[in-house]
Amino acid sequence: MKKKxxxxxxxxxxxxxxxxxxTIYNSIYEESGTYISKGDSAPNFVLTDLDGNQVELxxxxxxxVFLNFWGTWCKPxxxxxxxxxxxxxxYKEQGVEIxxxxxxxxxxxVKNFADRYRLSFPIPLDKQREVTKAYGIxxxxxxxxxxxxxxxxxxxxxxxxxxxxxxxxxxxxx
Amino acid sequence: xxxxITCECGHSNPYGTSLCQACGKPLTQDVEVLSSMRYExxxxxxxxxxxxxxxxxxxxxxxxxxxxxxxxxILVAAAIGTIFPQETFIPPNVDPATHYESEYGTLGLxxxxxxxxxxxxxxxxxxxxxxxxxxxxxxxLDRGIPLYKALKQQRVTRHDQFxxxxxxxxxxKDVEMEEVKYTLESLRYKVxxxxxxxxxxxxxxxxxxxxxxxxxxxxxxxxxxxxFFPGMYVDDILWVREGEKASIPGTATDEGQYYxxxxxxxxxxxxxxxxxxxxxxxxxDGEVAKNYQSNVTLYKTKPDHTVGEDPELVKVKDGEIxxxxxxxxDSFALYQTDFKLNEFYKMSFELEEKESGKKFGKLTVDLHDxxxxxxxxNGYKVKIEEYFPNFILxxxxxxxxxxxxxxxxxxxxxxxxxxxxxxxxxxxGIQKNIESGENQFKMSFAGIETKDLTxxxxxxxxxxxxxxxxxxxxxxxxxxxxxxxxxxxWIKQNQDEVWAAAHTNKNWYGLKKDVEFLSNKTxxxxxxxxx
Numbered sequence: 001m002k003k004k005x006x007x008x009x010x011x012x013x014x015x016x017x018x019x020x021x022x023t024i025y026n027s028i029y030e031e032s033g034t035y036i037s038k039g040d041s042a043p044n045f046v047l048t049d050l051d052g053n054q055v056e057l058x059x060x061x062x063x064x065v066f067l068n069f070w071g072t073w074c075k076p077x078x079x080x081x082x083x084x085x086x087x088x089x090x091y092k093e094q095g096v097e098i099x100x101x102x103x104x105x106x107x108x109x110v111k112n113f114a115d116r117y118r119l120s121f122p123i124p125l126d127k128q129r130e131v132t133k134a135y136g137i138x139x140x141x142x143x144x145x146x147x148x149x150x151x152x153x154x155x156x157x158x159x160x161x162x163x164x165x166x167x168x169x170x171x172x173x174x
Numbered sequence: 175x176x177x178x179i180t181c182e183c184g185h186s187n188p189y190g191t192s193l194c195q196a197c198g199k200p201l202t203q204d205v206e207v208l209s210s211m212r213y214e215x216x217x218x219x220x221x222x223x224x225x226x227x228x229x230x231x232x233x234x235x236x237x238x239x240x241x242x243x244x245x246x247x248i249l250v251a252a253a254i255g256t257i258f259p260q261e262t263f264i265p266p267n268v269d270p271a272t273h274y275e276s277e278y279g280t281l282g283l284x285x286x287x288x289x290x291x292x293x294x295x296x297x298x299x300x301x302x303x304x305x306x307x308x309x310x311x312x313x314x315l316d317r318g319i320p321l322y323k324a325l326k327q328q329r330v331t332r333h334d335q336f337x338x339x340x341x342x343x344x345x346x347k348d349v350e351m352e353e354v355k356y357t358l359e360s361l362r363y364k365v366x367x368x369x370x371x372x373x374x375x376x377x378x379x380x381x382x383x384x385x386x387x388x389x390x391x392x393x394x395x396x397x398x399x400x401x402f403f404p405g406m407y408v409d410d411i412l413w414v415r416e417g418e419k420a421s422i423p424g425t426a427t428d429e430g431q432y433y434x435x436x437x438x439x440x441x442x443x444x445x446x447x448x449x450x451x452x453x454x455x456x457x458x459d460g461e462v463a464k465n466y467q468s469n470v471t472l473y474k475t476k477p478d479h480t481v482g483e484d485p486e487l488v489k490v491k492d493g494e495i496x497x498x499x500x501x502x503x504d505s506f507a508l509y510q511t512d513f514k515l516n517e518f519y520k521m522s523f524e525l526e527e528k529e530s531g532k533k534f535g536k537l538t539v540d541l542h543d544x545x546x547x548x549x550x551x552n553g554y555k556v557k558i559e560e561y562f563p564n565f566i567l568x569x570x571x572x573x574x575x576x577x578x579x580x581x582x583x584x585x586x587x588x589x590x591x592x593x594x595x596x597x598x599x600x601x602x603g604i605q606k607n608i609e610s611g612e613n614q615f616k617m618s619f620a621g622i623e624t625k626d627l628t629x630x631x632x633x634x635x636x637x638x639x640x641x642x643x644x645x646x647x648x649x650x651x652x653x654x655x656x657x658x659x660x661x662x663x664w665i666k667q668n669q670d671e672v673w674a675a676a677h678t679n680k681n682w683y684g685l686k687k688d689v690e691f692l693s694n695k696t697x698x699x700x701x702x703x704x705x
Contacts, residue, residue, distance in 0.1 A: 009232050012311070019399065020304035026402040027295045046483035056480070073575040075568075105578045108544045108561045124482075130421055131482040139269035157269070 035136035037155050042067070042146045045131045047101065047124035050110055055099065055124045058150070064096040064172030065146040066165075069126075069137045071103050072113040076159030077141040081117045083162040088121050091169045095148070097121070103140060104129050148174040183333070188320075190217030196329045198336030207339035211677060213317055214324035235305070235312040244306045251302065255293035258285050295402075307395045310388050318385040325378060330368035332664050332675075340664075340675035341682070342689060346699040349672040354665055357695045361688055363663065372665040381679065383655020390648030397640030408634035411511065416625045419473065419487070424632055425506060430475040432503070433487055439513055439626040440467040466510050468495045468628040472503055495630065505634050512629035518580045520623040523602070525554055525589060528616050534591065536620055541580035553592040556617070560586035565603050573601070589615045661685045663692070674701055 036042065042065075046056045057065065068084065070077035081100075088098045098121035102110050107125070114123055126132050135144065143160060145153040145168055153172055158164070177189040185196035192205045193215025200207060205215070234240060258278055261270050270291055274282035289296030337343065355372055358365050363374035401407040408424035414436035425432040442465040446455050455462055473487035493501040500507035518541050525534045535550030541563065549555045560573070565584035568574040573584065584603030594614055601608040602617050609616070661678040678685040686703075693700040 006226060006228060010228050013228060013231060013308070016304060016308050016311075020301060023304070023399045023402045024297045024300050026404065027297065027300060043481060045481040048484075054483075071578060073564075073577055103578070106541075106543055106561060106563070108546055108558050109563070109575075109578075111546065112560055126482060128421060128482075133423065134481045 036134075036144065036152055038152055040152045042144065042150050042152050043134050045124075045134065047126055047131060050107065050114060050123045050125065053122070055122050057099075057146075060097050060099075060146075061150055062095070062148050062174065064148055064169070064174055066096060066098045066168060066172065067135075067144040067146055068098065068100045069103055069132060069135070069140050069142045069144075070100055071140055072105055072109050074140050078113075080141060080160045080165070081119065083160065083165050085117060085119050085121070087162070087165045087169055091173065094169075095174045096169050096172055099124060101126050101131060103132050103137070143168070145172050147172050183329070185327070185329075188217050191215060192217075193336065194333065195324045195327045197331060197333040198328070199333035200335055200339075207336060208341060212679070213321050214328070216320035216324040232312055235309045236316045237309075238313060241306070241309040241313055244302065244309055248299075248302050248306060251290075251299060252293065255290050258282060258291070261292045264291075300399075300402075303395060303398070307392060310391055314385050314388045318382075321381065325381065328373075330366050330373040330664075331371045331666060332373075334666075334668070334673075337664060337666055337673050337675040340677050341704055342676040342685070342701040343704060344674050344693075344699040344701040346672045346674065346697065347670060349665075349697050351665070351667075351672075353696045354692065354698060357692050358663065361691065363661075370667050372663075374663045374665075376661045377658040378660050380654055380658035381660050383651050383653070383658075385651070386654055387648055387651025390644050390646070390651055392644070393647060394641055394644030397637045397644055400637045400640065401635075406636045408506070408632055410632040412508070412630045412632055413514075413627055414468075414470075414630070415517070415627050421485075422506075422508075422632055424634065425504075428477060430477050431479050431485070432490075432506075433473040433475065433485060434508070434630075435471040435473065436628050437469040437471060437492075439628040440465065440469070441513065441515065441626075442467075466497050466513060468510060468630065469493075470495060470501060470508070472501075495628075500633075505636065507633050509631040509633060510628070511631045514627040514629075516624035517627055518583060518622060519625040521583060522620040522622070523556075523587075523617040524620045525550060525556060525591075526616055526618045527614060529614075533618075534615075539585070541583050553590075555590045557588040557590070557597070558585055559588050559599065562603075587617050589613070589617065591615060659684065661688060663689065665698075672698070674698055676701055 042057060044056065044058045046054055049055050057067075066084070068080075070081075072078070084098055084100070100119070100121055101124045104127055105125070110123060110125065113119075124131075135142075139157050141159060142155065142157045144155045147153050154168070160168070178186045179189065179191060179201050180186045181194035181197060181199055181201060183194060183197040183199065185194055187195055187201065191201060192210045193200055193207065195214065195216060198207075198215070200210075200215075207215075258274065264270060264273055270286060274286040274291060276282075278285065285291060289298065293299050351370060351372065355365050355367070358372070358374040361376070363376045365372060365374045367373075410423040412420060412422055412434065414420045414434060416436050416439055419433045419435040422432045422434050441463065443461040444451050444455055444464045446452065446461075469492070471492050472490040473485075474490050475485040475487060479485055490503065495501045495508055495510045497510050500509045502508075520538050520540050522536055522538045524536045526532065527534070534552070534554045537548040537550065537556055539545075539548075539558070544558055544561055547555060547557050562573055562575040562584045563578055563580040563582075564576040565582045566574055566576050573586075582604060584601065584606065586599060586601050588597040588599055590597045591614075598613040598615055599610045600613060600617060607616065659678050659681045661676070661684070663674065663676045666673045674689075676685055676689050689701045692698060
């Protein structure tokens with residue numbers, strides 16, 4: 001009798017704790033939408049870049065990918081662009097690619113911007129913001145570091161210094 | 175074996191019982207009969223023993239005091255959550271981490287850090303609700319089950335001490351018991367007899383009201399909890415420009431992703447001139463909206479659609495969305511929520527020679543996809559050097575754009591002609607035309623086209639029926655407990671005397687009317703209220 005009661009009480013408490021725990025887990029997961037962060041595998045996407053080429057993330061398996069989301073109107077994005085370009089030139093041979101996804105802007109704006117900073121890395125254009133949503137991007141710039149196996153190594157929304165970019169490149173160098 | 179208390183009537187009661195569940199005799203000296211009647215003097219299960227950790231937790235949540243405190247804390251938290259706007263209502267595209275601090279100062283930062291900006295989704299609020307749910311379940315089980323047993327086990331014949339201590343009591347002589355029984359039955363009491371004694375009861379089911387009510391609450395909370403489970407609930411917003419397609423958030427499955435095309439947004443106003451509405455509308459300033467409507471087409475991609483790629487769309491169906499008339503597909507519904515009229519779409523300019531006023535061709539710039547160069551023929555052409563969709567001068571006084579929405583478009587044009595092969599530059603915006611030096615040509619404004627946008631709420635809710643069911647059961651419980659009450663009358667033959675006592679859990683006025691009627695119809699001495 002006493003034992004039965006203890007079992008009943010324990011079971012009921014356990015069920016409730018599990019239910020609440022699972023709800024909290026889901027709430028954190030949902031809050032960020034499909035927030036892609038450290039440890040997740042990076043969702044594949046296909047976008048057309050400024051030069052009209054199809055850019056598919058999966059094609060970069062085996063390389064580290066420095067995935068940057070930006071806009072021409074965002075000053076912090078603008079600040080980190082020259083640093084990214086300089087480090088891109090150094091790390092390209094070492095197997096690190098930069099994909100700088102532009103969030104829903106016109107070709108003219110992006111092209112003028114890219115020309116001004118002589119950017120040579122691919123600039124995929126996310127006109128419909130689908131990729132931006134799929135990665136749960138809030139404020140820009142946001143940088144996501146993807147290793148050679150397609151796993152997310154780090155994610156940051158800071159405006160990056162050149163030293164920071166170098167340390168990121170080292171992190172995802174295959 | 176659990177300790178039990180055996181009453182002199184022979185009934186064996188669980189440890190902690192204050193009134194014998196069969197005859198009602200107080201089992202210890204210091205028992206107050208009347209105040210023990212709330213739970214029939216039965217032992218609250220939690221109070222019986224305090225042994226393991228689980229029992230301690232159980233007993234904590236069994237306390238009504240704890241339950242009330244949980245409700246108070248939840249109420250206060252919910253109230254604090256209304257001080258600053260919730261995250262849903264702050265402008266999109268701002269970072270909440272900085273928004274609350276910049277907008278509301280330190281208090282805003284604290285508000286954000288503690289999770290008040292997204293109260294219903296914050297972990298500690300969910301824990302509080304979970305604890306309240308636990309408290310409801312445990313407290314109900316601990317009281318409901320013993321109460322049910324006690325009411326089921328109660329005997330017709332009650333102990334003298336139990337009778338004497340009731341609020342309504344009288345002692346009579348020479349009472350015709352059959353008459354009493356008949357009168358009580360005519361009042362629709364359920365009458366039981368034992369050794370010439372009578373027990374009459376009415377409305378016992380009203381005692382279950384509180385527990386039915388709690389079951390409803392638990393179902394309600396379960397429904398609310400399920401909203402956080404994947405696939406159960408979607409509440410999102412979708413903006414679509416006229417003539418454009420957009421992917422519908424939350425609708426991606428293995429079978430593909432849904433897209434919606436906005437064919438047209440319609441805003442209709444009532445005609446004030448029309449006789450029918452004339453008198454009603456004459457007192458209203460401005461216009462009164464009659465209809466907000468989006469004509470849409472639903473598409474679906476192939477199952478192997480990759481995010482971002484140009485979708486291969488298959489048309490599913492057409493539809494019209496009006497306020498309160500959603501467009502439904504699968505388990506989704508799209509509701510008309512908002513709109514934006516006349517967003518700039520295309521701007522036209524003419525290349526004009528300033529002195530002669532002669533024009534050398536027209537160009538139309540799509541503000542969402544401008545071309546780099548517009549060839550006007552005969553050696554005349556215009557290049558876009560810079561495009562600022564939402565023009566502003568930044569801190570360094572440089573032309574810049576606030577965002578990518580064409581709310582205030584501005585351009586830097588280069589104008590080429592056979593006479594000016596090197597090109598002349600001009601900054602052109604709305605009501606702005608700034609030249610670099612003395613130009614021979616200018617871009618003259620030649621019209622603007624606009625488009626409307628519609629905003630739709632994307633909603634999927636598999637939890638609504640659970641919440642509605644919980645609410646219904648809750649209301650049934652409330653009604654049960656409030657509109658009925660449990661009235662009991664005991665008549666006991668004590669040698670040559672007849673003792674009568676009565677009790678109800680509420681509405682003493684009603685019970686008094688009943689016993690008054692009873693003593694009028696029989697030779698029973700009217701029951702009197704004890705001081």
